[in-house]
Amino acid sequence: MSAINREPLTAPHRTRNDAVLALGVAVLAVALALMGGEGIPPGHLGWTLLLAGHVPLVWRRHRPVVALLGVVTCVAPYYSLDYNPVLPAPAIVLALYTVAATGAVRRTLLTGVAVVVSTAIGNGVTDSMGALESLEISGWIIAVLFIGIDVRYYRWYVTSIVERAERAERTREEEARYRVAEERLRIARDLHDLLAHSITLIGVQTSVAAHILTADPDRLDRGAVAQALDDIAGTCRTARGELRTTLEVLRAHDTAVAVGAASGYVSGAEDMRGPLPGIDGLAALVETGRVAGAKVELSVRADGIPPPVGAAAYRIVQEALTNAVRHGGREDLTVRVGLWTADGALRVSVRDDGRGGDAGSGGGLGPPDGRPGFGLVGMRERARSVGGTLDAGPRPAEGFEVTAILPLSREDELR
Template sequence: MLHLTGFGHLGTNDPARVLRQDTLLAGGLLLLDAAVALTLHTGGRRPDSLGWSLLVAAHLPTVFRRRAPLASFLGLVACVAPYHALGFDHSAPLFVSMTALFTVAVTGSPLRSLVVGGGVVGIMLTVKFGQGTAEGAQALRITGWIVAFIVLGVYVRVHGQYLASVVERAERAERTREEEARRRVAEERLRIARDLHDLLAHSITLIGVQTSVAAHVLATDPDRLDRTAVAQALDDISETCRTARGELRSTLEVLRDTERGDGRGPLPGLDGVPDLVAAARSAGTRVEVSVAVGADGVPTAVGAAAYRIVQEALTNAVRHAGPGASVRVELETDGGALRVRVTDDGIGSAGGPPGFGLVGMRERARSVGGTVETGTGAEGGFAVLAVLPLRTVVPDRRPDPASVHDAGTVRDRRHPSGTGLVVVAEAGEGAVR
């Protein structure tokens, strides 16, 4: 409404346009007041040259009513007061006077409007009743118009503030929705990155080991080539590639399909652990498995987190434990939580760049409110211990402490296999410890 009437800061921010609009308004009000002075003549004498000069001058401050509302009103009073004191037609400056009062009310606080309106009414009634009862009665009729325009101005101001607050709330809600959408996109990108890392690191590691086996068989004794061993190694490579291609396709469908849920498809669970063990064994690693929990007793999200943790732990063991190492995988329920323990008796390697596998395991655990501890085992080698609650919890969605600090515990230890820093993390607030 303020925008439609042109009052207040909601009109326009172009100073030239404001000046042009208010100049046109001043001219229009002058024409209306001049018509009243020439035709109606409800009281007082007709304006002479001085009266017309004062009447025209009273309209000039209207040009600056939005730049300086109160100063414009005082300029009007400075011209209208002598106009009325000289006894000229009292109805002539009606339109410009009411416009000035409305401008003061719509651009200022209600208290200022009350003070200005009360001052105008008080002065007018004092002067008019001093001139006689008839003049005072006529002034009382005009008082109603003054009060009406001030109340209208205050209403327009309050209503404009209400509309502005509604718009602000809508904009704030829109910003909240955009931030939530960005957060969801970031979470989905992080999830895809973890899936791709787990899939590719595991598959490429197995392919590398299986290729090394085939190359070793070919190079050891070409004259007595063990074709069966070579064929088995190549078959294992082929099977690993097919499995990796299928999982990669499922993961990439998330990026293509945005209409059917989250596009994840069935999440891998504990029923997929035997396949991980078989793949590690095909790479020449001795693996023992102990499962003391049924897959039906584990929530889907917890089973998926356990699957990925076992997958990453086996990948690290195949890469870093060294030849002849053995790995033990244990899964059991204890006190309402699934405990995942993967240990090896390997010797590791002397160095290597840090990777994302350990951080990924921690994020998997945190997503279901669990914890992961990694480090040197009690009898050497490397150990991974994850505790994942079986009951539903609110996952900790705070950023990874690898990028920013949070309430998790981070201890700097060196992986004996040279994979960089080992992070021992505890779940943040809201998670089951």
């Protein structure tokens, strides 16, 4: 079966193998000659023609039709001399089978018609009473050709099944790689949203404490310093708790993703993400901005928000508020956060009156040292994850504004 399933035109070492096969068929012809049979035993000329008819079989898979013509060219004079007719039969059968098994059906049929007609004419010339024999020979030729065609179609069917299976396997592997890459991106977004916000607050609170200590050492406000340090400690505790919770969820989730990737299916692992933050947590988020020294105004006019949309809105507000506090550039910074529903979508707006829009930071595009950050990239990815859009840029007068439109009608498509 492996020999039948192997593609004959691309099989390795086919010339060497065909040479061995031609030698084996020639040995079979010699054995049949030693056993005797009907017809005249071949003489020197007969043996020369018989053995020469086996030589083209060496190239039967390189040039099937040419090999068949070579065999027929040597065998036709052999038959005209009325030598034993059985001896060349294996070589002819092998050449006919090769033509049928390697070529198109039209070529096989034309070849079969040519061989049958030439055989009938040859028998008619040499034996006017050999009509029955011609019919029998034609039947054998047609049978060999149909066997070759059948093997060719069987090989094509098996090859198509294997190719479909390989394509399906490649598709599963590509899907698994895509899911793993998508999951890594989601983890990066989660860690960025969590750590960037907390670290920014700690930095602001540390700056406040340092300012109090250095502004007027003779009149040190110990209560203000203690309050600033308590705020730093509280932010650290909150960040540590959130980070621990996030890592626990991600560790369990990544284990499921790894198992799913190995099996080519990982979408079912997405249910292990745990509760998502939503717009209900915006009040606490706004309070952290106020602790950092900004005046934050919150307005929420939205109910029944799907959890994925609420989580995306929460992360967008968190990042926008972090950028405003980090790049606002003024002590009396005011940030206005608004969420409302309109036209089947949740609209998010975060505006500040700071100087981040024209500062070197690029309005929250990155840290003050000029290196590109991931804040706006992460917010746009959050919006796209729920089928929404996000715009961010400096306001006409002053400050920076982030607006997002998050559709509410794709809940069945969200993860």
